[in-house]
Amino acid sequence: MYEERPARLDGAVVWTLTPGAGSEPVPVLPDGCMDLLWRGCDGRLLVAGPDTVAYVPEGGAGRYAGIRFAPGDAPALLGVPASELRDRRVELGALWGEARARRLGERVAEAPDPATALEDLAVRRAADVPPPDPLLRAVVRRLHAGRPVAETAELAGLGARQLHRRSLDAFGYGPKTLARILRLQRALALVRAGLPYAEAAIGAGCADQAHLARETRALAGTTLSAYASAWAKRETPQPSGSSTTA
Template sequence: MYEERPARLDGAVVWTLTPRTVDEGPVPVLPDGCMDLLWCEGRLLVAGPDTVAYLPEGGPGHYAGIRFAPGDAPALLGVPASALRDRRVELGALWGEARARRLGARISDAPDPAAALEDLALRRAADAPAPDPLIRAVVRRLAAGRPVAETADAVGLGARRLHRRSLDAFGYGPKTLARILRLQRALALVRAGVPFADAALGAGCADQAHLARETRALAGTTLTAYASAWAKRETSQPSGSSTTA
């Protein structure tokens, strides 16, 4: 079962995932422009920014995670997002093995691993540079469906400089981030029961065929299959729980 809540860290989300009584198999994680710090039964890992759907490996386990707002994680973790694109890496590779083991053990011993992971992120953020307001402005504009060229002009960057800044912050260029955020807008409408054609237009796609191509390319599935899987997950969720794509 997946549950999430807003984190005390601005823009972040704390989430947990526990195995179901009946294993329905791994659920693909779709690109969302974010990076996550994960705890899984003693291990600490970093999930880099995805450009395609990620299918978790291994058997079911207990997870806790903190999902950072797009562009916020690199300064906190101390690594450019492009170095982790489409990767899951042990935190020890970034912060040192001994330190990562100590932190992992501390979180495992806590009554609430998710809260302990959140505390770790808050302590780290207190010593890290503040989120870049320019990068946050880029995210806001692209999330609202504004064109990349217009966004570059609005934040005072040329196309090349915006691309370089985006690689460090998001792991890929602004056009890829815009596609991912547009897909997330469209799928949110699909989950709300909006017809595919209306969801496509509402999210900024040219038409339903355009959305279908983007869903196949970025999510690795079809619109019909996505909607069917979502409906099945919703009906199997206990009342009051929260899930994401």
Template sequence: MYEERPARLDGAVLWTLTPRVGAPPVPVLPDGCMDVIWSDGRLFVAGPDTFAYVPEGAARRHTGIRFAPGDAPALLGVPASELRDRRVELGELWGGATARRLGERIAEASDPMAALDALALRRASDAPAPDLLLRAVVRRLRAGRPVAETAEAVGLGARQLHRRSLDAFGYGPKTLARILRLQRALALVRAGMPYAEAALAAGCVDQAHLARETRALAGTTPSAYASDWAKRETPQPSGSSTTA
């Protein structure tokens, strides 16, 4: 079962996942986000994915905070590109002693989500404010605007936007645009829209284009994704949040 609620930190989401006994691991699709996750006494970071991630080992409970695209690097103190397609112990970024102390607080908390929320707020108080320009980039790409038009709209050259995107999102703006487009399309598929209509509404050229992108980024097909989704007892997350 998956549950989430808004975090107090702007744009962030708190979540928890308790897998069903005997259920296969749920593939985690790229979404442009990064998470700090608490699981089995560990605190680790799920970096930005470029391909579906399938958790290894036995299913177990995860609790995490998912940051809005581009926000996590300032809080974590490391460029997103260094964490791309990786799961990294928080101790590697903040030091073992700090990570152990934070882990102990979460382990002792009656509500691990609230403890992660407090951790993020404390960290944000000492970190730079979110980059409003990069948030504008995300809004435009999420709405399906072209990368070149987005760069011009925010006053950046193509190379500047690419460089800043690597630091903030872990990959260039074209990859982010593809990931956000796939997320739009699959959201429409989950809502019951026919595949061809979902493809066009999300910004794909046609249904075949959506099928290629789903295979390339999610390792499946739109129909298989919809079938797997329908079999789940409750909605599951579609982003980096359930990684371990």
């Protein structure tokens, strides 16, 4: 079962995943975010970098806790440019040192609620690093609203090359890729809300349904119908003891 709640850090989300018997890994779709993860099977802390394609967890389903940071917020907190972690999962020890990461992982594992302990870790770390860049947050808001990249750069007072360079550090990829990912997330939210595919495509800013279908295949590795079907299974109440896959 997957659950989430707002974190004490602005824009972040705390989540937990406790799979049922026989459940399979759920693909993680690109969303412009980065996550700090605690893996229950071995108590290790990991970092999930920004994805450009769907990621399927290896080794089967397992118990996880995580904190998902808003796009652009994690690099300063973790101390590494997002582009270095694009499409990667790395152990926190590779970034902060093995001994320190091991101590932190043990602390999270021993806590009554690992998700809250992980959140506490992130809050303490955030107090020691610069706050999120308001300019980059404005970039995310405009791209999330479907504004063109050129207009977004102009309103931010940045040239195209400046915005691209800063986007690589903050988001892991350029602003055009981030805009595509955010547009796909808008479209899939509309699909989950029950809108026909053609209406979801136009509402999210795609040219038409075919455009949305291509983007879903390219970024999510699936079709619109398969995504909608998997989501419906997740949302349908199951008899006690059963599990769903997505």
